[in-house]
Amino acid sequence: MERIILFIILIALGYVAGRVAEKKHYSSIREREKNLIHVPAHNLKNPSETDRQVLKSELAVGQIVVSQDYFKRFLAILRGIVGGTMISYESLVDRGRRDAVLRMKESCSDADEFINLRIQTSVIGNNGTSKNGLGSIEVLAYSTAVYYEGR
Amino acid sequence: MTNIEHVPGREIIEHYGIVTGSTVQAKHIGKDFMAALKNIVGGELKAYTELLNDARDTSIQRMLAQAEGLGADAIVNVRFATSSIASGASELYVYGTAVKLK
Numbered sequence: 234m235e236r237i238i239l240f241i242i243l244i245a246l247g248y249v250a251g252r253v254a255e256k257k258h259y260s261s262i263r264e265r266e267k268n269l270i271h272v273p274a275h276n277l278k279n280p281s282e283t284d285r286q287v288l289k290s291e292l293a294v295g296q297i298v299v300s301q302d303y304f305k306r307f308l309a310i311l312r313g314i315v316g317g318t319m320i321s322y323e324s325l326v327d328r329g330r331r332d333a334v335l336r337m338k339e340s341c342s343d344a345d346e347f348i349n350l351r352i353q354t355s356v357i358g359n360n361g362t363s364k365n366g367l368g369s370i371e372v373l374a375y376s377t378a379v380y381y382e383g384r
Numbered sequence: 385m386t387n388i389e390h391v392p393g394r395e396i397i398e399h400y401g402i403v404t405g406s407t408v409q410a411k412h413i414g415k416d417f418m419a420a421l422k423n424i425v426g427g428e429l430k431a432y433t434e435l436l437n438d439a440r441d442t443s444i445q446r447m448l449a450q451a452e453g454l455g456a457d458a459i460v461n462v463r464f465a466t467s468s469i470a471s472g473a474s475e476l477y478v479y480g481t482a483v484k485l486k
Contacts, residue, residue, distance in 0.1 A: 254427035296433060355466045369429055375387055
């Protein structure tokens with residue numbers, strides 16, 4: 234009986250707090266994306282403005298670890314039974330990737346362009362609470378920041 | 385350091401081959417406990433982000449030291465790789481090609 238109560242409490246807590254956290258995270262991501270939209274980031278090998286001299290270039294890295302809430306993890310287990318797309322997990326990786334790219338841009342805030350962007354994701358352990366679902370993911374975004382001459 | 389095959393606007397005159405740096409980072413029991421709690425509500429695990437950030441910086445420093453030892457002044461085509469080598473520990477590996485610029 235106690236275990237069931239604990240389980241329900243965890244689900245409820247996960248649902249309420251998880252929703253609030255996700256909303257907050259998304260609004261912060263949108264805000265920052267708006268501020269940085271003028272700096273292009275792409276995965277081409279060369280700077281796009283070929284007529285301008287490159288002043289310098291450096292490596293830019295952004296990293297984040299995000300985890301899923303208890304409620305969504307429970308949903309995912311149910312989803313695993315019937316199959317289909319796991320929308321609850323799509324939002325997790327989406328948040329992670331967008332934030333990692335933003336952090337990368339913020340680490341070199343004066344750069345004019347980010348070229349050869351790479352994003353990689355890795356699972357870093359399921360922290361006890363679930364046996365089969367993924368607990369948290371690490372997203373690493375890196376690229377070359379290019380500074381043009383005569384800005 | 386760049387992660388493309390050249391340095392924009394500069395010419396490469398010499399290659400020194402691969403330089404690497406790696407760190408194996410174990411989890412911290414206190415941080416682990418907090419992360420487990422955070423895992424209920426979801427969201428960013430700041431402690432882990434920090435941990436991996438530090439580990440990555442260490443790896444980069446090691447790679448830079450190796451490149452400096454070779455007399456290089458830039459590293460091109462830098463790549464990152466993360467692997468979990470044991471439960472609770474992950475390795476951050478970074479590698480690139482050390483070059484000399486004109």
